[in-house]
Amino acid sequence: MFKEENEKIRKALLNAVEGKPDELLNRKPSEDAWSPIQILDHLQLMETAIAKSVSKQLVNEGSEKASKKPIGLSVSRMVKVKAPNYVVPTEEFVSLEEMKQRLATSRSFLYGVYDSTIEEVLEQKSMPHPIFGKVPLNQWFPFVGLHEKRHLKQLEKTLKQLS
Secondary structure (H helix, E strand, O other), rough: OOOHHHHHHHHHHHHHHHOOOOHOOOOOOOOOOOOOHHHHHHHHHHHHHHHHHHHHOOOOOOOOOOOOOOOOHOOOOOOOOOOHHOOOOOOOOOOHHHHHHEEEEEEHHHHHHHHHOOOOHHHHEEEEEOOEEEEEEHHHHHHHHHHHHHHHHHHHHHHHHHH
16 A cells, blocks of 8 residues: 555656756755755665664564554655754765666665564554654655655755756
């Protein structure tokens, strides 16, 4: 169920940058803004970090059950959240092909974690989110798609500024 939505959003992200030259995709619209490639890099870093953290919580005996959170709110760009250091994108030039590979790898990792776990276990454990507090592990998989949807708006705006 969440996979279809995540794939739809990922496809929209990739369609937005498809056919654009690497030079354009690596250009920042302003000094304090991310380039399109940096936005995509942030997404694959976040997806990888979430997959790693969920994996750790699955074997953490102290991981507690948490109530469902309104993760749908994360699509709104009204609330700004400073990216933690481990998901801040690279300043290096990266080709679109290389970034697509990184995105495919992070997606494969995330789905591997999900597919190798029983849903009931995901419901019984949680991990912290900077805004929502403790979020059940099963909500982190759709959260990835919602997070990408949030940044799709940013990506589209950035591309418009650059053209």
